[in-house]
Amino acid sequence: GVLFYTLKALLVILLPVHPLWKSPVSVPGGTRQSPINIQWRDSVYDPCLKPLTIQYDPSTCLHIWNNGYSFLVEFEDSADKSIITVGPLECHYRLKQFHFHWGAINEWGSEHTVDSKVFPAELHLVHWNANKFSSFEEAISEDNGLAVIGVFLKIGTHHKGLQKLVDALPAVKHKDTSVEFDVFDPSCLMPSCPDYWTYAGSLTTPPLTESVTWIIKKRPIEVDQDQLEEFRLLLFTSAGEEEKKMVDNFRPLQPLMNRTVRSSFE
Numbered sequence: 298g299v300l301f302y303t304l305k306a307l308l309v310i311l312l313p314v315h316p317l318w319k320s321p322v323s324v325p326g327g328t329r330q331s332p333i334n335i336q337w338r339d340s341v342y343d344p345c346l347k348p349l350t351i352q353y354d355p356s357t358c359l360h361i362w363n364n365g366y367s368f369l370v371e372f373e374d375s376a377d378k379s380i381i382t383v384g385p386l387e388c389h390y391r392l393k394q395f396h397f398h399w400g401a402i403n404e405w406g407s408e409h410t411v412d413s414k415v416f417p418a419e420l421h422l423v424h425w426n427a428n429k430f431s432s433f434e435e436a437i438s439e440d441n442g443l444a445v446i447g448v449f450l451k452i453g454t455h456h457k458g459l460q461k462l463v464d465a466l467p468a469v470k471h472k473d474t475s476v477e478f479d480v481f482d483p484s485c486l487m488p489s490c491p492d493y494w495t496y497a498g499s500l501t502t503p504p505l506t507e508s509v510t511w512i513i514k515k516r517p518i519e520v521d522q523d524q525l526e527e528f529r530l531l532l533f534t535s536a537g538e539e540e541k542k543m544v545d546n547f548r549p550l551q552p553l554m555n556r557t558v559r560s561s562f563e
């Protein structure tokens with residue numbers, strides 16, 4: 298009778314494997330997708346937010362590769378050598394890779410925007426929670442699994458640190474090509490200002506999992522026109538295919554929904 302069905306329903310919901318029990322990373326109709334527009338005046342200053350602690354070991358740099366979406370600089374992450382801690386984070390997160398998103402022209406290219414201002418490009422430094430998980434692949438689909446630092450790029454003076462990267466790009470012109478990259482310190486790509494916004498979001502490319510604590514730096518770094526033009530010479534396509542320039546590899550803005558963006562500054 299009805300008692301039987303009630304008990305059965307109760308059992309199903311209480312089962313630990315019930316889908317509602319999964320961490321909030323399932324995507325279809327996601328509630329915390331990225332990127333978003335950061336409305337400066339709606340962000341809430343949180344005095345508990347400390348400066349981010351960044352400790353990168355340049356010797357953990359492995360290679361650059363073109364994965365057909367962007368070019369990635371990957372790091373050796375089998376030990377706590379290149380990590381970020383503190384800031385909005387409760388754990389330490391290991392650097393796995395960094396990559397960029399950019400436009401075909403300077404009028405667009407970034408994923409996040411600030412008061413609807415778009416930047417020509419955006420750098421993402423991707424870290425995974427090494428306190429809670431044993432690999433990046435595991436952390437991708439877990440709550441608090443990843444922390445990504447976003448840095449805006451604007452056109453201005455030549456960036457010496459970036460140039461080492463730019464000089465290697467012709468070697469990874471085509472999808473699925475890579476080149477060894479022995480020593481590189483990504484902290485040279487950080488703006489000097491410690492100020493950031495932070496919010497709960499997602500990956501901006503598949504699998505779009507809602508596992509990311511975003512840390513968006515308030516101040517951009519400057520690169521010159523020629524350096525950004527070099528990004529635009531990369532290809533989405535593999536060698537031998539009809540060439541498609543790697544440009545406009547950014548995701549459209551996603552709804553803020555029930556989220557607050559916090560700032561580390563007043």
Ligand SMILES: NS(=O)(=O)c1ccc(CCCCO)cc1
Nearest residue numbers: 421423445499500501502503504
């Ligand atoms: N643009 S992003 O920083 O959100 C980002 C970071 C990392 C991935 C990796 C997905 C790996 C699939 O095996 C995808 C997207």
Ligand SMILES: [Zn+2]
Nearest residue numbers: 396398421501
């Ligand atoms: Zn990205």
